[in-house]
Amino acid sequence: MIRIPILRRLFIFIGLGLVLSCSKDYQQDRKMNRYLDSIRSDRAALQAFFRTFPKGGDLHHHFDGAVYAETYLDIAIRQNFFVDLNSLNVQQSPAPGFVSLKDYSVSPGWPVLREKLMQRWSVRNFQPGFLTPEAHFFNAFMGFIPIMMSDPKSGMMDIRNRAINEGVLYLESIFLPLPSFSIPLPPDSFNTQLIAAGQNKDTVITRQLLDIYFKELMSGSLPALADGHNRAVDSLHQGIDSEEFVLRYQNYIVRVFQPVSVFRDMVFGFYSAEKSPLIVGVNIVAPEDDPVTIRDYWLQMQMYKFCKEKFPSVRFAVHAGELTTGLVKPEELGWHVRAAVEVAGASRIGHGTDVSWDAGRAELFEKMKANDIPVEINLSSNEFLLRVSHDQHPVVAFHQAGVPIVLSTDDPGVLRNSLTDEFVLLAERYPELSYSDIKQISFNAIKYSHIEEAEIKEKLRRLLEARFKEFEKMW
Ligand SMILES: [Zn+2]
Numbered sequence: 001m002i003r004i005p006i007l008r009r010l011f012i013f014i015g016l017g018l019v020l021s022c023s024k025d026y027q028q029d030r031k032m033n034r035y036l037d038s039i040r041s042d043r044a045a046l047q048a049f050f051r052t053f054p055k056g057g058d059l060h061h062h063f064d065g066a067v068y069a070e071t072y073l074d075i076a077i078r079q080n081f082f083v084d085l086n087s088l089n090v091q092q093s094p095a096p097g098f099v100s101l102k103d104y105s106v107s108p109g110w111p112v113l114r115e116k117l118m119q120r121w122s123v124r125n126f127q128p129g130f131l132t133p134e135a136h137f138f139n140a141f142m143g144f145i146p147i148m149m150s151d152p153k154s155g156m157m158d159i160r161n162r163a164i165n166e167g168v169l170y171l172e173s174i175f176l177p178l179p180s181f182s183i184p185l186p187p188d189s190f191n192t193q194l195i196a197a198g199q200n201k202d203t204v205i206t207r208q209l210l211d212i213y214f215k216e217l218m219s220g221s222l223p224a225l226a227d228g229h230n231r232a233v234d235s236l237h238q239g240i241d242s243e244e245f246v247l248r249y250q251n252y253i254v255r256v257f258q259p260v261s262v263f264r265d266m267v268f269g270f271y272s273a274e275k276s277p278l279i280v281g282v283n284i285v286a287p288e289d290d291p292v293t294i295r296d297y298w299l300q301m302q303m304y305k306f307c308k309e310k311f312p313s314v315r316f317a318v319h320a321g322e323l324t325t326g327l328v329k330p331e332e333l334g335w336h337v338r339a340a341v342e343v344a345g346a347s348r349i350g351h352g353t354d355v356s357w358d359a360g361r362a363e364l365f366e367k368m369k370a371n372d373i374p375v376e377i378n379l380s381s382n383e384f385l386l387r388v389s390h391d392q393h394p395v396v397a398f399h400q401a402g403v404p405i406v407l408s409t410d411d412p413g414v415l416r417n418s419l420t421d422e423f424v425l426l427a428e429r430y431p432e433l434s435y436s437d438i439k440q441i442s443f444n445a446i447k448y449s450h451i452e453e454a455e456i457k458e459k460l461r462r463l464l465e466a467r468f469k470e471f472e473k474m475w
Contacts, residue, residue: 028472029436035475036435040428050423052474054467056460057170057445058163058408058419059317060350060376062285063249064141064148065411066173067155069121072144072413073114077101079150085113088120090146117143122414123384134385138287140414152176153236156247164245167467168419169460172449174283175249179229180268183222185260186213194259198299206299210263210306217267226272230279237278246460248451250281250317255300256290263303270311280450281316282307283350288322294332297339304344315450317348317376321355324386333357338364341373348406348448350376353388356397365401374404374448379425380417381410389429396432406444439468 039045076083081090082098091098104110118124121144126136148155163171185191190209197205233249240247251269253262262284269282284300287293293300304318320340323333334357340346341364349368352375358364368375375398383389399405407422409415427438446464451457 032439032472032475033435036427036438037431040431043424043428046424046427047420049475050420050427052167052471053420053423054442054464054471055166055168055419055423055445056442056447056464057172057449058168059172059348059406059445059449060378060408060410061159061171061173062411063152063155063159063173063175064145065414066159066409067144067148068158068413068416069118069124069144071155071158072121072147073101073117075151075154076147077105079147081147081150083113083117088116088143090143092146092150122416124416126384133387134287134289137385137411137414149177156236156240160240160245160247162418164242166418166420169244169464170246170248170445170449170451172248172250172280172451174252174285175233175279178251178253178265178268178272179225180222180265183217183220183225183264183268185264186216191258191260194263194299195296198259198296198302201298203302206302207306210303213260213263214267214306214310217264218271222264222268223271226268227275229268229272230276233276233278244463246451246456248280248449249278250283250450251279252283252285254286255284255288255296255319256286256292258292259296259299259303262296262300266303266307267310270307270314273314273316274311277452280452281347282314283317284319288319288336289328289332294328297336301339301343304340304346308345315347316344317350317450318344318346319350320346321349321353322351322382322386323354324388324392325357327386330357334359341367341371346373347450348374348376351378351382352376352398353382353386353394355394361397362401365398365403369402369404372404372448374406374444376406376408377422377426378408378410379422379429380415384415393429395426396430399430399433399437404444404448405441406448407441442468 036049039049076090079092081092081101082094083090083101084098104113121140123137126133159171159173194209197209237247251273253265253269255262266282273279273282318340321337323336325333333354337349337352337355338358340349355361355364377395379389379393382393395405407419407426409417409419409422412418423438426433443464446457446460449457
């Protein structure tokens with residue numbers, strides 16, 4: 001009889017175990033890939049599949065646009081809001097022409113008014129007319145923001161409960177407006193100088209001007225106000241996280257404001273994010289094709305670069321390249337994503353739909369891959385706002401170039417979508433992405449999240465892994 005030393009026997013045993021377990025995983029993957037391929041053209045079957053598909057998280061998620069209109073109606077009635085029956089504007093104080101929503105909600109006219117408000121605050125039953133889909137979309141926010149601000153906690157509970165119900169473990173929500181309006185702005189001449197420096201792409205003058213205003217901001221009321229904002233977020237956050245769900249926040253800046261305001265808010269956002277473990281980024285929102293954004297995009301990327309140097313621990317995603325042909329002049333296409341990567345130093349790119357207009361697309365993809373910078377893909381949002389869908393969307397190009405992908409909803413309340421819907425669209429329209437690729441996308445939401453506590457990130461990853469084990473037994 002051949003005698004095998006104990007240690008070697010142990011190695012053989014472990015090796016055999018590994019081979020068997022790898023082969024079991026391989027078989028499992030094959031089975032899941034085959035099953036998904038068999039239902040790609042069956043929308044109802046895809047919905048049933050992705051309804052229970054475990055979802056790591058949603059990293060591109062605007063809080064105000066995520067709350068459904070039904071919830072805003074409930075809050076508005078509870079908080080005694082008034083509505084103008086013609087303009088459908090709402091406010092919390094009575095005024096001529098405004099009626100009480102609470103009173104109206106028990107009157108015969110309520111079903112019609114309710115439907116009108118739902119359509120004003122979302123894309124429900126949207127009919128293209130003079131208003132473009134994009135204009136209708138952004139107008140919706142003007143309608144419900146006063147309601148959101150009157151009771152953010154109810155909105156937070158709404159998105160939290162929906163995420164849990166949908167099997168989403170983590171949201172990184174672009175949260176509340178920053179309370180920076182009381183911080184004095186420099187004189188108009190300073191703003192004019194800043195705009196000129198941006199238009200001349202003068203990095204030296206831009207830097208000098210930003211330096212001057214930065215010192216003024218940091219020695220003024222900004223730090224105390226930002227600390228107050230962090231305390232408010234902290235207080236709102238109580239009771240949100242649980243064993244099966246985590247919520248984190250991104251501060252945001254409105255990119256269509258004048259450069260002095262954008263910079264003031266950006267410094268506020270970075271300072272606040274650096275000090276709070278709950279606030280994990282500083283995003284920039286509002287239409288990218290707005291004339292001010294088009295004029296100042298270069299300058300805004302310089303501001304990001306500046307703030308990144310001053311607050312190096314703050315990571316941030318940037319909405320970049322949410323553009324397409326016809327929306328802006330051709331020369332405005334194809335450089336925003338690159339500038340967000342190369343100049344701003346973004347850790348994630350939001351949208352990136354115009355990336356195919358970048359003359360060096362392959363090299364940019366290579367850079368994103370090498371630096372592990374994912375793109376946040378928002379299929380429903382791009383389809384509604386930009387009319388970019390199916391093979392016009394660069395999601396497959398990103399994927400085939402090895403750029404990491406995360407899938408997100410953008411504004412599920414306004415767009416009336418869900419993360420489940422986004423996975424359905426991804427699987428239905430892009431057979432180039434296998435089940436294994438889509439599973440990786442779900443894990444990417446944890447991997448590329450900005451969660452600061454390593455133990456929370458690891459806990460979510462393990463939970464997602466356990467959920468996939470259970471899920472894959474079902475099919
Ligand atoms: Zn967005």
